[in-house]
Amino acid sequence: MSAERALVLGCGYVGLRLARALSAEGVSVTGTTRSAGRFGEIAAAGARPELMDTGDPASLAALLRPTPEVVFDTVRPLRTGADAYTVESTRAIVDALAERPPGAAVYVGSTSVYGRRGGEWTDEATPIDPVSPAGVARAGAEALYLDAWRVRGLPVRVCRVPGIYGPGRTLRQRLETGAYLRVDDESHVVSRIHVDDLVAGLIAAWRRGRAGQVYLLCDDRPVTGGEYARLTAGLLDLPLPASVARADIRHELSAGAFERRTADRRCSNRRMREELGVALRYPTVHQGVPAALAEEGAV
Ligand SMILES: NC(=O)c1ccc[n+]([C@@H]2O[C@H](COP(=O)([O-])OP(=O)(O)OC[C@H]3O[C@@H](n4cnc5c(N)ncnc54)[C@H](OP(=O)(O)O)[C@@H]3O)[C@@H](O)[C@H]2O)c1
Numbered sequence: 001m002s003a004e005r006a007l008v009l010g011c012g013y014v015g016l017r018l019a020r021a022l023s024a025e026g027v028s029v030t031g032t033t034r035s036a037g038r039f040g041e042i043a044a045a046g047a048r049p050e051l052m053d054t055g056d057p058a059s060l061a062a063l064l065r066p067t068p069e070v071v072f073d074t075v076r077p078l079r080t081g082a083d084a085y086t087v088e089s090t091r092a093i094v095d096a097l098a099e100r101p102p103g104a105a106v107y108v109g110s111t112s113v114y115g116r117r118g119g120e121w122t123d124e125a126t127p128i129d130p131v132s133p134a135g136v137a138r139a140g141a142e143a144l145y146l147d148a149w150r151v152r153g154l155p156v157r158v159c160r161v162p163g164i165y166g167p168g169r170t171l172r173q174r175l176e177t178g179a180y181l182r183v184d185d186e187s188h189v190v191s192r193i194h195v196d197d198l199v200a201g202l203i204a205a206w207r208r209g210r211a212g213q214v215y216l217l218c219d220d221r222p223v224t225g226g227e228y229a230r231l232t233a234g235l236l237d238l239p240l241p242a243s244v245a246r247a248d249i250r251h252e253l254s255a256g257a258f259e260r261r262t263a264d265r266r267c268s269n270r271r272m273r274e275e276l277g278v279a280l281r282y283p284t285v286h287q288g289v290p291a292a293l294a295e296e297g298a299v
Contacts, residue, residue: 008071008074013164070105073105085133087137104211119265155212188225192222194281194292196281197280213275217278218269219288235290
């Protein structure tokens, strides 16, 4: 039997870990980038590197012949200004996939589509209500996918993802360089997920997910930004900077950055656990952050 084929559109931070996990399962993986300079790290993750830019639809169409069993899309809406985005990158991908539908299309979206939740529990049935420009673009991008399922039968799974952390994506560097900004002691609650659990969720969404379905991929226990920062600083034996008042920094941040810093959502992973059967390796940041810092060689 020939190997299953996966196409990872955007082999960046998540895409590389995804490619490595798929290839360890015996899946034949192609991973894309816009820059040939990144071919080495994509090949090292076990994937065949290819150039792809959503601005050049031919580069995308060529990757769909023959049609892979699954396509993972990690490409975010393109930034067109300080607080402006376009979903044209997603539209180019959705149109190409709808022309030659793979067995499944797994879209990596964002929980920013929910907007402000005042710390309330949030799940797939919660109405979306984005407020930040990035959140509005994300809502537009996932609508393109869900419409392609309804109208053109593209077997999509939309995965909404909160803050991703893992090796190379911890607070360490910002704490070490003093770039970490502590706002109101980061008292808002947010959900997170370790990149390896995210990868497990994305693969489960492909293998066990239902077409046209939305999945929230997050860990078991949302924590405040303050708890997250104290955890990281404590493990590294680093001091936390003084907290600044939200009102004092409002004018220093773009609308999008301010929104990210004040998001307050508790996300439920019930559907991920029950429908997709994902057993988290890092149920909370208290397991995941030490593991990530250890993999960085920092602790
Ligand atoms: N970080 C978080 O906490 C978080 C939270 C929720 C959702 N997400 C989303 O998760 C997804 C994956 O995140 P990540 O951290 O892995 O992102 P990343 O490291 O920036 O990787 C993104 C990949 O997409 C490719 N790409 C970007 N624009 C493209 C375009 N126009 N045409 C073709 N390829 C393009 C990049 O290509 P190059 O290799 O050429 O750069 C890169 O390979 C993103 O959509 C992100 O917004 C992230």
